[in-house]
Amino acid sequence: MLGHVPPLPQQPQRSPFSGHMVVCGDDALAQRLAVELRYVYGERVTLVLPPEPGTVRPELPLTGRGRAAALFGRMSSAMNRNGGSGSADGDTNAGVEAVRILQAAEPSDEAFEEAGVDSAAALALVYDDDERNIRAALTARRLNPRVRLVIRLYNRKLGQHLETLLDQAAAVASPGLDQAALDASTTVLSDADTAAPALAATALAGSSKVIQAEGLLLRAAERPPPPDGQAADPGLCTLALLSSTTHDPAGTEGSDSSGDEGPRLLPDQAQVAAAAGRGTIVLEAVSQPGPTAPGRRMGGRGAPLSQVFSRRLRWSALGVGLAVLGLAVASSFTTGDDPLHATYLTLLDLFAMGDPAIGDPTARQIIQLLSGVAGLMLLPLLVAGVLEAFGSLRTASSLRRPPRGLSGHVVLLGLGKIGTRVLVQLRELGIPVVCVEDDPDARGIPVARRLHVPVVIGDVTQEGVLEAAKIRRSRALLALTSIDTTNLEAALYARSVKPDLRVTLRLFDDEFATAVYRTLRTAHPQALTRSRSVSHLAAPSFAVAMMGRQILGAVPVERKVMLFAAVEVAGHPQLEGRTVEQAFRAGAWRVLALDVAPPADRRPDPAAPAPPPQAAGAGPGGLVWNLHPGYVLQPTDRVVIAATRRGLAELLRRRGSMARR
Numbered sequence: 001m002l003g004h005v006p007p008l009p010q011q012p013q014r015s016p017f018s019g020h021m022v023v024c025g026d027d028a029l030a031q032r033l034a035v036e037l038r039y040v041y042g043e044r045v046t047l048v049l050p051p052e053p054g055t056v057r058p059e060l061p062l063t064g065r066g067r068a069a070a071l072f073g074r075m076s077s078a079m080n081r082n083g084g085s086g087s088a089d090g091d092t093n094a095g096v097e098a099v100r101i102l103q104a105a106e107p108s109d110e111a112f113e114e115a116g117v118d119s120a121a122a123l124a125l126v127y128d129d130d131e132r133n134i135r136a137a138l139t140a141r142r143l144n145p146r147v148r149l150v151i152r153l154y155n156r157k158l159g160q161h162l163e164t165l166l167d168q169a170a171a172v173a174s175p176g177l178d179q180a181a182l183d184a185s186t187t188v189l190s191d192a193d194t195a196a197p198a199l200a201a202t203a204l205a206g207s208s209k210v211i212q213a214e215g216l217l218l219r220a221a222e223r224p225p226p227p228d229g230q231a232a233d234p235g236l237c238t239l240a241l242l243s244s245t246t247h248d249p250a251g252t253e254g255s256d257s258s259g260d261e262g263p264r265l266l267p268d269q270a271q272v273a274a275a276a277g278r279g280t281i282v283l284e285a286v287s288q289p290g291p292t293a294p295g296r297r298m299g300g301r302g303a304p305l306s307q308v309f310s311r312r313l314r315w316s317a318l319g320v321g322l323a324v325l326g327l328a329v330a331s332s333f334t335t336g337d338d339p340l341h342a343t344y345l346t347l348l349d350l351f352a353m354g355d356p357a358i359g360d361p362t363a364r365q366i367i368q369l370l371s372g373v374a375g376l377m378l379l380p381l382l383v384a385g386v387l388e389a390f391g392s393l394r395t396a397s398s399l400r401r402p403p404r405g406l407s408g409h410v411v412l413l414g415l416g417k418i419g420t421r422v423l424v425q426l427r428e429l430g431i432p433v434v435c436v437e438d439d440p441d442a443r444g445i446p447v448a449r450r451l452h453v454p455v456v457i458g459d460v461t462q463e464g465v466l467e468a469a470k471i472r473r474s475r476a477l478l479a480l481t482s483i484d485t486t487n488l489e490a491a492l493y494a495r496s497v498k499p500d501l502r503v504t505l506r507l508f509d510d511e512f513a514t515a516v517y518r519t520l521r522t523a524h525p526q527a528l529t530r531s532r533s534v535s536h537l538a539a540p541s542f543a544v545a546m547m548g549r550q551i552l553g554a555v556p557v558e559r560k561v562m563l564f565a566a567v568e569v570a571g572h573p574q575l576e577g578r579t580v581e582q583a584f585r586a587g588a589w590r591v592l593a594l595d596v597a598p599p600a601d602r603r604p605d606p607a608a609p610a611p612p613p614q615a616a617g618a619g620p621g622g623l624v625w626n627l628h629p630g631y632v633l634q635p636t637d638r639v640v641i642a643a644t645r646r647g648l649a650e651l652l653r654r655r656g657s658m659a660r661r
């Protein structure tokens with residue numbers, strides 16, 4: 001029964017499943033991933049959670065298990081209300097029985113044996129600690145060389161090395177493993193990298209959504225409902241219809257439990273025509289991204305002179321220079337000296353090195369006195385310049401404060417894993433940022449220091465902290481701490497200071513997010529409010545990887561997610577032998593592009609850099625985007641599709657079923 005966790009036995013008991021999915025984790029991502037695998041892909045899932053801190057008796061109820069059980073219950077109810085089933089195979093009762101929740105303090109050999117890792121099809125290690133995930137991955141590869149591993153790592157470079165190492169171990173332990181299975185045997189992902197683009201996009205003007213995957217750039221745009229009597233511009237294609245309540249001040253963002261009023265992903269032409277009063281998300285452009293412009297340095301070694309010295313000091317230096325020039329011209333004009341000689345005498349007087357002009361004409365004496373006064377002005381100017389130069393070099397290795405006059409920036413709360421990735425994303429887009437963090441040793445502090453981004457150290461719930469971040473003159477607030485109530489408190493206070501501020505909240509619980517969204521929209525109907533869950537954005541990527549695939553990217557549509565993936569046509573009866581128009585299934589998937597590269601030259605990721613395309617109309621990376629609706633998809637083709645979570649699950653499941661037959 002779902003949610004019932006038997007006492008941890010003294011001796012490990014073998015899992016009753018085989019060919020199932022095992023998820024090990026200690027936070028919201030593990031729970032979301034288990035929900036995704038069970039209720040979207042119809043897989044049997046074993047979820048391994050750690051005990052609650054301070055728990056002595058293992059039979060005591062656990063907070064983590066209780067939250068997981070509640071999440072499973074809500075997801076099952078939502079699927080039933082939407083006409084779906086508890087599992088992808090249509091077995092409603094199986095959804096309850098197939099979710100097995102275990103308790104284990106560490107992902108040890110005993111825990112893996114009880115979870116049935118030795119007979120599992122895939123294992124996801126999504127602990128928040130990279131080191132724990134690495135140890136668990138090495139153990140799992142030893143116990144089952146053929147198990148598909150999906151590992152959560154924040155360190156990108158380490159992830160690449162680990163993926164290569166584990167793939168080599170699988171090849172050595174299983175010499176007969178085919179290349180396709182070997183390529184998918186180990187996948188290293190980062191929830192921060194997956195969610196950061198979507199979170200950063202909410203801070204931009206408008207509501208653009210950008211997907212960038214190894215040389216491929218897709219830009220989708222959110223468009224308001226057209227005026228009466230006018231047709232909406234579909235762009236390249238219409239990806240989604242927004243909720244009917246999106247433009248209602250008391251409305252809410254739609255999710256899987258919203259029913260007909262919620263957003264509709266991948267609608268057909270009839271649905272778009274009938275959706276009067278609804279906003280749309282359209283695919284606007286597909287291109288190759290240009291070279292990333294380095295973030296503008298704001299001081300330190302190698303910085304421009306204008307960023308080493310303050311504006312006041314530069315104006316003062318200019319004034320003294322103009323005074324010296326004027327005195328030199330006056331000296332040359334009144335005494336008849338050569339201009340160079342007159343300048344030389346003026347400088348000697350300026351530095352108090354010249355002889356007194358006793359017996360010289362009155363004009364010369366006046367100029368010498370004025371030069372002495374200018375010299376007195378120069379001395380403090382030189383001292384200030386030296387101090388500022390040393391100060392700039394010193395602050396290159398320390399945190400900066402928000403400069404005076406800063407405006408149009410984004411205030412980013414929290415410099416943990418997610419906040420750090422979003423910070424980098426915003427700086428790559430050239431958006432000025434001010435960070436707020438209460439922990440001076442947070443993960444993102446060195447990154448902010450390296451990027452010369454101003455940081456305010458303090459508790460955001462304390463008075464004066466947001467004011468120090470110049471919240472009144474900011475363009476948006478991104479509240480990305482790991483505590484829902486902290487994010488909410490910061491958003492409410494920021495809205496009280498600036499009612500029209502664009503706000504994005506990181507919230508886990510869907511019901512809580514819905515209530516918050518509705519309240520903020522009612523109180524501030526003219527301001528943009530968004531709530532996002534990192535685990536909700538990242539879980540589909542991890543689930544697809546456990547099925548042996550990788551997605552190119554994900555676009556949030558309110559509180560739903562649309563996926564972009566590369567799919568081989570062979571083995572998919574929904575695609576093979578059909579035209580592009582026939583292959584389109586409303587609410588499930590849509591073919592967007594065709595990979596024209598020969599099969600032998602194709603990259604695992606079709607968006608990766610490729611040789612020049614050989615077909616007319618080919619776009620970035622050898623992809624054709626202006627496909628004719630009558631083009632017949634061949635078994636040798638590979639296509640890029642936009643799909644819902646359930647649509648992609650159906651494609652992957654059917655292919656897996658055919659392979660087993």
